[in-house]
Structure formats: structure tokens, C-alpha cells
Amino acid sequence: MTTPAHPRPTDESRPDGPARAGDGPTMRHPVELEPVDYVISRIHSALTLDPRVHEQGLDVLVSGRRVTLRGEVATESRRWAVLQVAHETIPDAELVDDLRVLSETVTTESEAL
Amino acid sequence: VNELDPQDDGASRVRVAAVGDLHVGPDSAGHLAPCFEQLAGCADLLLLAGDLTRVGRAEEAEVLAAELASATVPIVAVLGNHDYHTDQADRVAARLAEASVQVLEGEACVVPVNDVRVGIAGVKGFGGGFAGRCGSDFGEPEMKAFINHTVEVSGTLERALAALTTMEADIRVALLHYAPVPDTCRGEPLEIFPFLGSYLLAEAIDRTGADVVFHGHAHRGNERGMTPAGVRVRNVAQPVIGAPFHVYSLPARQAAGGRAKATAHG
Numbered sequence: 001m002t003t004p005a006h007p008r009p010t011d012e013s014r015p016d017g018p019a020r021a022g023d024g025p026t027m028r029h030p031v032e033l034e035p036v037d038y039v040i041s042r043i044h045s046a047l048t049l050d051p052r053v054h055e056q057g058l059d060v061l062v063s064g065r066r067v068t069l070r071g072e073v074a075t076e077s078r079r080w081a082v083l084q085v086a087h088e089t090i091p092d093a094e095l096v097d098d099l100r101v102l103s104e105t106v107t108t109e110s111e112a113l
Numbered sequence: 114v115n116e117l118d119p120q121d122d123g124a125s126r127v128r129v130a131a132v133g134d135l136h137v138g139p140d141s142a143g144h145l146a147p148c149f150e151q152l153a154g155c156a157d158l159l160l161l162a163g164d165l166t167r168v169g170r171a172e173e174a175e176v177l178a179a180e181l182a183s184a185t186v187p188i189v190a191v192l193g194n195h196d197y198h199t200d201q202a203d204r205v206a207a208r209l210a211e212a213s214v215q216v217l218e219g220e221a222c223v224v225p226v227n228d229v230r231v232g233i234a235g236v237k238g239f240g241g242g243f244a245g246r247c248g249s250d251f252g253e254p255e256m257k258a259f260i261n262h263t264v265e266v267s268g269t270l271e272r273a274l275a276a277l278t279t280m281e282a283d284i285r286v287a288l289l290h291y292a293p294v295p296d297t298c299r300g301e302p303l304e305i306f307p308f309l310g311s312y313l314l315a316e317a318i319d320r321t322g323a324d325v326v327f328h329g330h331a332h333r334g335n336e337r338g339m340t341p342a343g344v345r346v347r348n349v350a351q352p353v354i355g356a357p358f359h360v361y362s363l364p365a366r367q368a369a370g371g372r373a374k375a376t377a378h379g
Contacts, residue, residue: 054168054195057134057332057352072332072352077140103355106148108155110128110360113325113345 031093032065039090043067046089052081058099060086068096076101124364127226127284128155130186132358133162133329134350136195137177145177148357149184156360157226158186161214162329162349163193163237163290171204178212187224188214191235193290193330217288219269221276229365232282234273238291238314238328239263242307263311271317278321283365287318287344289328296338297348298331315340324363329353 031039043060047053055078058071069086073079079099086095130152135145152159166173169192181188196205206216215222217235224231241248241263250260270287277285292298292310301309309331318326319342326340329350336353338346349359 051168054198059333074136074138074351075140075144078138102351104144104148104357106151106155106358107356108151108360110155110362112126112362113364 031062031067031090036062039067039093043069043086043089046085047082050085053078053085055082058082065093066096067093068098070098072100072102074102125227125229125283126362126364127229127231128157128360128362129160129231129286129325129327130156130158130358130360131160131162131327131347131349132351132354132356133193133290133327133348134164134332134352135161135177136164136167136351137173137180138167139172139176141180142176143180145180145357146183149181152358153185156186156358158224158231159184159188159358160233160286160288160327160349161188161190162288162327163191164195164329164350165190165192165209166196166205168198169196169201169205170199171201171208174205174208178208178214181209181212181214187226189222189224189233189235189288190214190216191218191237191288191290192216193237217273219266219273221273221280223277223280223282230281230283231286231363232277232280232284233286233288234270234277234323235288236266236270236273236314238270238289238293239266239311240291240308241311241313243295243310244312246306247312248307263313267311267313267317270314271321274318274321274323284363285323285366286363287323287326289314289326290330292328292331292334292346292348293318293326294338294340294346297328297336297346297353298334300333300335301331302333309334315344315346318342318344324366325361 039062040060047055061068165177192202196202209216219236221234239262241260248260250257293314298309319340323344326346327349331348332350332352334348334353336348
């Protein structure tokens with residue numbers, strides 16, 4: 001599903017600030033003009049280091065200005081935090097939410113080893 | 114409660130629930146307790162394979178301890194890399210210990226389940242890569258430090274597993290966070306395999322022997338694998354098993370002096 005528009009973040013919204021590989025004085029190109037590898041790395045870095053998420057096990061897929069986030073997260077609130085951090089990192093991208101919240105359903109059957 | 118398995122010549126079996134990578138944070142409160150409450154009906158003990166918290170804050174351990182309070186079975190855990198991130202790993206372990214969780218790091222313990230002594234050797238483990246595609250103790254000091262840490266923790270795993278024999282364990286379990294084999298990492302990008310585990314862990318396990326290995330860390334891997342010497346490996350990272358835990362039924366080894374032949378309880 002494509003996410004609804006996110007509010008544009010302010011610096012106050014991330015006091016600790018995620019480390020961003022691309023941060024610096026140089027003006028950044030729109031996401032579709034940046035080499036895909038750098039976009040992916042920038043998002044992975046933000047998702048790993050941003051104190052709101054600290055997620056390492058997610059896939060980031062980039063096609064033009066469409067960026068898909070895929071994988072499992074523990075809670076619904078963490079899913080939205082991931083999307084928010086990704087949006088702040090690449091505000092001009094169209095984010096596609098392919099995240100899944102982990103199941104809380106217990107399977108009591110056992111595997112015999 | 115041990116169950117008789119007609120296909121297992123009457124050996125006592127122990128039901129081990131295992132999960133890794135719970136990544137508990139403040140937003141996890143209330144999500145896991147109802148799951149752990151169900152352990153009493155389907156498992157004899159619970160193993161936690163590291164990355165218990167999001168970033169290793171004591172407050173996160175507090176949330177996990179509260180969630181685990183609903184579990185009435187013994188709990189044994191190792192920490193994972195996330196649990197070290199904010200340099201409060203000792204506090205995380207201490208808080209969990211207060212909640213009756215045995216947290217192992219290069220140590221062994223025995224949990225009696227009725228008449229079966231379940232031995233667990235636990236260590237976080239580390240990366241380095243798998244046979245033929247791994248780092249070496251060579252080059253820059255940083256590279257040597259990286260590999261030597263893996264060598265060191267693999268050594269502690271081997272000693273902990275060896276101790277289980279002295280402790281007369283009927284079942285020997287290796288509990289890790291990092292993967293000992295590439296089998297259970299398949300599905301992850303090949304490029305990150307050296308950060309997912311090390312063959313040195315498998316080598317330590319195969320030298321001393323174990324009945325099963327549980328690990329986590331490789332979220333996109335798969336559940337089943339085996340060490341080169343044939344010890345079963347299970348990746349129980351929560352995203353892999355897709356459930357709050359999986360249960361494995363293990364037979365007690367007949368070699369342990371016959372103590373484990375034992376009676377079965379309904």
C-alpha cells in the first residue's frame with residue numbers, strides 16, 4: 001500500500017538526529033536522480049541509527065522515486081516510526097509500505113527433533 | 114511434562130520453546146505476556162536467543178521482565194548485539210536475572226525437567242563469516258580484533274558445552290544469537306553473511322557435541338539447518354518463525370547413564 005502524505009518533519013522532531021550518510025552542505029538531488037545504492041544506504045543508515053526505530057532487518061527497494069520498505073516489525077507503532085524516519089530521510093520519494101507486524105498467534109504444535 | 118513418543122522407543126522428551134529477536138521496547142508492553150502465558154500448556158522451558166531489546170536499555174529489559182512474568186516455565190537467555198548497543202548490557206542481564214531469567218554468556222546451566230537434566234550452553238557469538246568466505250586474524254588491528262572476538266567467544270562456547278558433560282546433562286543445547294552455519298541465513302543478502310555469524314561457532318559445537326543449536330539474528334534467513342557434523346540448527350528469530358515462539362520436542366539421550374529413560378508423565 002502507498003502511504004498517505006506524511007507531515008514534513010522539523011529538526012525538533014528528531015532531537016538526537018539520525019546519522020545521515022548524505023548530510024552536508026551539498027544540495028541533494030531528487031531521489032530519482034541519485035544513484036540507487038546511495039539512496040538505499042542512506043535509508044538503511046537512518047533506520048539503523050535513528051533512536052525511534054533502530055531497525056536493521058528491513059529491505060529497501062528503490063525504483064525511480066518509488067521506495068518500498070519490506071520486512072517484519074514488532075509492533076504497529078514501530079511500523080509507523082519506520083515510515084516516518086524513511087520519509088524524513090527521503091521526503092521527495094513515494095513510499096510504499098510493504099511492512100508486516102509480527103504475528104502474536106501462538107502455535108502450540110512442536111517439531112520432534 | 115514429558116511425553117512418550119511411540120517412535121522414540123520410550124525416551125523421555127522435553128518440550129523446548131525458543132525465540133530470538135523479540136526487540137522489546139516500550140511499545141511492546143502487553144503484546145507478549147498473553148503469548149508467554151500459553152507456554153505452560155505446550156512447553157517445559159523457554160529459551161531466548163538474543164536481541165531481547167531494541168537497543169539494550171534497562172527500561173526495555175524492565176518491559177520484557179514484566180511480559181515474561183506471565184510465563185510459568187524456566188527461562189534461559191543469551192543477549193544479542195542490540196542488547197549491547199547502549200552499553201547497558203550488564204543492567205539488562207541483571208534486570209532479567211531479577212525476573213528469574215538465567216542469562217548466559219559463555220556459561221552453562223542445567224534445568225531439571227522432571228527426571229531429565231536439560232543442559233544449556235549459551236553465548237552471544239559474533240560474526241566473521243563461514244568456511245571459505247570468512248575474515249582472518251590478519252592485517253589491521255581492527256580486523257584482528259573483530260576476528261579474535263569470534264575466536265574468543267567460540268572458545269567459551271566450547272568450554273561451556275564441555276561443562277555440560279561434567280554436569281551430567283541428558284540433553285545438550287547450544288543457545289546463541291549469531292548463526293553458526295550459513296544454512297539458516299539463506300534468504301539474507303550474501304554480502305552480509307560475515308556479519309550474521311561464524312563457522313567457528315559450528316566448529317566449537319561439532320568438537321564437543323550438542324543435540325541442537327538455537328540462534329537468531331538472521332531475520333531473513335530460514336529456520337532449519339545443520340552443522341557439518343550433523344547437529345541440527347534452528348534459526349528462531351521471530352521474523353523467521355513468524356510466531357512468538359516455536360516448540361521443539363527433544364529426546365533425552367540414552368547415553369547419559371540411563372537416568373533419562375525414565376517415566377513418562379501424562
